[in-house]
Structure formats: structure tokens, C-alpha cells
Amino acid sequence: MNQFVDLTGRKILITGASSGIGKQTAMTLNGLGADVILVARREERLKAVLSELEGENNAYYVSDLSEVNRIEHLFKQIAEEQGKLDGMVYAAGIAIYTPLKLFKPDKIQEVFNINYFGFIESVRQICKKGRYNEGMRIVGVSSVASMRGDKARLAYSGSKAAMDASVRCIATEVYDKGICINTVAPAMTETEMYLEFMKTNGMSSPKNRGTLERQYMGVGKPEDIANAIAFLISPAARFITGITLPVDGGMTTS
Template sequence: MLAIDLRGKIAFVTGSSRGIGKSCAKTLAQAGAKVIINYNTNKEAALEVAKEIGGDTPIIQGDVTDPQKVEDMLNFIKEKYGRLDILVNNAGTTTEYNLEDLPVEDIQKIFEVNLFGTFYCTKFALPLMKENGGTIINISSTSMYTGAGGGAHYAASKSALLGFTRNLAKDYGQYNIRTNSIAVTMVNTELLINRKTGDLKSKIESVPVKRLCEPEEVGYLTAFLASDMAGYINGEVITMDGGRTYA
């Protein structure tokens, strides 16, 4: 029986106390990886994820927008495990404003979390991957192609991940470090359900498969990309949107 096997792999998933990150962490663990859970403010949620995974799953508090905190988190992984095989840059956020009404501080916040946080985590993770190889998976959004209603700052931050992903693929492929992105939309998480604009039912109708994407489905693709089954996939953005973007 063909199955994804990540036994013996060390994985770090940012923003993994809820939503997509939680599902990615749980799926990687189900495939055999040792997963480190990251949270910023919600320790109880992170502890619950660790409990669901079982074993001695560690949790690490750290704000990905703080480079010193990020370096500390990766140093913890280095001291405890000596290496890192899988990095999932999942931590992200958004707000909704038309550009003329967009607070300047929101522009800075979204870029700090969605882009700079990914830069910092990857920068400090790479030295832990260069000896044995590894895989980096950036969770992005189809707004990199289509824009996001009331979210120019969000779309721009996710578009930047395209160049980041492909540049890393070229620079670090020689070390057997693969970098890919998953561009998602309409994922059934609190972030989607709590958004202010638009009617969710009509948005679901705009998806050819007529449903939301479940976080677990993103987790499955993440586990595949992290595995040797995807060993020749590098520098790609895989769109996961039920056909909505190009329908």
C-alpha cells in the first residue's frame, strides 16, 4: 500500500495552534514526523494541538515578526534535534479595507507577518537543513494571482511569496532543499468565517466544486510536498481552490 512516510523527519509549522497550521501539523505527525508546534498568543490552543498529536510534542511561543524570537525558536530546535527537515511557513493574517481607507499600520502589520515572518523563519532554518537537505512549504493564497477584495496589502504580501519561493528553489536546490508554495482560497477556518465582506454562500457558489476547502486537505498536500514522493517538485506554486481562480 502506497503511503506518505515522514518517519524520522523533524518538522516546524508556524502558526500551528489553529486553522490550516493546525491541520498541517497534525497531518505531518500522522505521517510519522516529529512536529514542533508554534503559537504567538494562544498557549491553550497550542497545548490542545500537542495533546491531539500525542507523545512529547513540543510547543514553542514565538512571534514570527520578531527576528530575535525566530532565531531563539530555531536555536531550540537545533539544540533539541540537531537539524530541521520540514519548515511550513503558515503564520499569516489579514484585514479588510479599500486602499484609500487602509490604515498605514495595517500595511506594515500584514507585511511583517505574511512576508517578513516567512523571511525570518526561513533564514534561520536554512542552516539546519543544508547538511541533510529538507523542504520548505509556504502557505500562500490565490490572491497572488487574482487580488483580494478589500485586501491590496494582503494580496501584495502573498504575491511577494511567489518570487521568494522561486528564488529559494534556485539558490538552495543544490543543497537538496526544495521550496514550494500552496496557494489556497476559501478554506473553512475562523479567518474566513469571520471576514466582514461578501456573502459566504454566494462565494461558495462561485467555486466549481460548490464547497469550501477543508484545512485537512491543505495538510494532505503539505505532507505530500514534504515527502520523497515530491522529490522533483521545486519552485512550484500549487493552486488549491476547487477550480475557482480560473473557472
């Protein structure tokens, strides 16, 4: 029986690849046969991830995707050095939690630059003629925060909701190029962001207990999200586009 998700010979770019979901996605996709191109801000971490990958055709690029006006140069360089791509996973992002009364426009801009504007510009660049192979697939890492309200998360939730809404529109524009685009929406997952949350709130805090009551399957692992991404980035999901897939341990059903 053929492997259901087989990425052999496919070249996939992953942003936010130095840690968390992005790093695990790189490891998972590479394990399924893909050559991966890593993008993140911290070179030492990128080197460490690269050293764990199999094969000789993986690469990394140091870039801060919140500097949106530099993304065009990045993708031009990648296209020239790596050739056409078969997919992109946009896992770069930040979470800043600030109550409305303390929010300033520059804080909202900071979150949207990386979570939303960087994503849209990356999609725009990779969809240019000559930069992708037929059947290219794009997956953005969103969040269940895009679907539910929570105190002090207006910028983070808003940026992820904007990503999801835009993907539904982009899907209708790029389908005739043979491109599919989707997002995954994780809930609480064991990443650095989760550990910071635990440090601030504590395991037994009312906020944490409330989250886990709704997320009744427990806290997710980065590999849970990476596995969903692997499916959506693969040819097996060729008939799926413009959707947001919750990978949330039951959060959105409770």
C-alpha cells in the first residue's frame, strides 16, 4: 500500500521554523520525504534545526518577516537559489496580550505585521509566475483564537481571524493556477508560548483550568499540529482549499 502522505521530491518553505510548531513541521515534513527551506529570525536556532534534518537539499534563510517590505527580496533570493517550490507553511507569529485600555496602535501594528501582513506578502510572492510547481499548496498557522473571544487578545485574535478570512478569498483567486491554500487553527499546544502562559498564570490557575475544561482532550503536542499540516500540504488534500481546520482537542465543540 502506498504511503498516504508522501512528500518525496517536494520542496517546501517553512517560516517560523526555528521553534515550536514551525520546527516540528520542518521535522515532520522532512521525515515524509520533503526537502525543506527554513526561514526565521534566529540563525543559531535555524542551524540547529537544519542539523537534525535528513538529506543534503535542505536550506535556511535568516529573515524577520515583520519587516514586510523586505519579503519581496527574500522570496526573489529563494527563487533564484532554490528553484520552484511545491508548498509553503507560514508558522511565523507572535502573541501580545494587552487589555483594550492599554492598547496603542503601534502594538496592534506590531502583531499584524508578522501575523497577517507578513503572511499575505509571503503568499503574494510565492504565487508569482515561475516560483511554484503545479499543485502547490499553502498552509497558514492560525489559531482557535480567531473563532472565540478572550480578554486582552484583541490584536492576536484579530490577526488570526484576518488570516482565515483572507485565505477564503485568496483560494478563489489562485485555484486556476492549481494552487490550494488553507489554515490550521491550533488550540493550547506545548510550545514556548504555552510555557510562558504557564509561567504567568500557573497550572492550577482559574484561567488554565477553564481552558482545559473546554479543551477536553488536553494540551496538544506540536506534532499534532504538524501532522495536520502534513496532510494539507500533501497531494492527498488536493480537493481541499479555502478552509480553516481546527486542531484543538475539542475546544471549538465545547
